[in-house]
Amino acid sequence: MWQFITDRSDQIVYNTLQHANLVIQAVALATVIAVALAVLITRVPRLSGLANALSAIGLTIPSFALVGLLLPLAGIGATTAFIAVTFYAVLPILRNAVVGLQGVDKTLLESSRGLGMSELTSLWRVRLPLAWPVILAGVRTSMQMSMGIAAIAAYVLGPGLGGYIFTGLAQIGGANAVNYAVVGTVGIVIVALLADLLLLLLGRLTISKGIRA
Template sequence: MWEFIDERKAQIAFSAYQHVSLVLQAVLVATVIAVVLAVVVTRFRPLEPVANAVSAMGLTIPSFALLGLLVPLVGIGVASAFVAVTFYATLPILRNAVVGLQGVDARLVESAHGMGMNTLATLTRVRLPLAWPVILAGIRVSTQMSMGIAAIAAYVLGPGLGQLIYTGLAQIGGANALNSALVGTLGVVILALAIDALLLLLGRLTISKGIRA
């Protein structure tokens, strides 16, 4: 396997970069979408069960089925992969964002209004910072899940390490088939652990000591 890696190190490195880039961009977009939706949901409480139901049902949709549905709409390649990863990434972040925002003490929000803060200032300076630890936990779960889904997205010619996995599976029994599948799989695992460590560090830097678990 080491010879396989040495001979293809440039290709593997580029695939790893594509994989991380796809996941991080999708999770970033998913975070913005999820937080905006969570703000709306917590403002209009009857929407909460709807958001929870959508999150639960969305996660039950098989990724292969979703990718198959996306191909006629956005075509084969990066677009399908990005939409699919973003869709799945949004769901756990949305659920955590709703829980986090609802968990903010109403008395703190009232105090902020009493100090003259408007709704936007209260959201950005009080509610979101207090809800951030829970939201970040959702982002961590979402990122780990997205690393695997990004690999499956190679089914529609998406970028990343999934291409090595599918190449190995398609050529099973042939030379280097097992090496290709193993390198792709282990690469996804290693990258997922590295990104999770970075998110933990982000939490240490951005979560106030007063509310840090």
């Protein structure tokens, strides 16, 4: 096992970084999309039910199926992987962002209007900062989930550690099959833990001390 890792260490490190890179970028984009959608939804209450339904349905689509559906559109490679991961990453963040934004005390919003804040200033300086802890919790869930989904993306030759898992499965019974699968799985778990730690730190830096639990 150790031999297996040292022989391929350069490549394993490269793939691990690729994996992290894919997921972090996808989650970052997903956060922007989800928050923007959530702002729209909280402004137009009728959309709220629709959004909940869509995100519930979205989560039931098997990731394999989605990757398959995307293939004819985006082809084989990193783009398809990125789109698929982003799609799933949006869903938990969207839910939390809607709950977070709706949970902001109405009297505070009236207060912000009463002080002469424009709609946009109030969003930027009052609603988003107050909803941020809840949004960030959604980002953390999303990040964990996306780590696993990104492994599936290796099926369309996307970047990352998923390739090892597929190689392992393909060579079942072979000499290195278990080694491949273990390196892929443990690698993803480690990346996921590190990413979570990073988000925890981000929370420390970006959540106001006045509302931190």
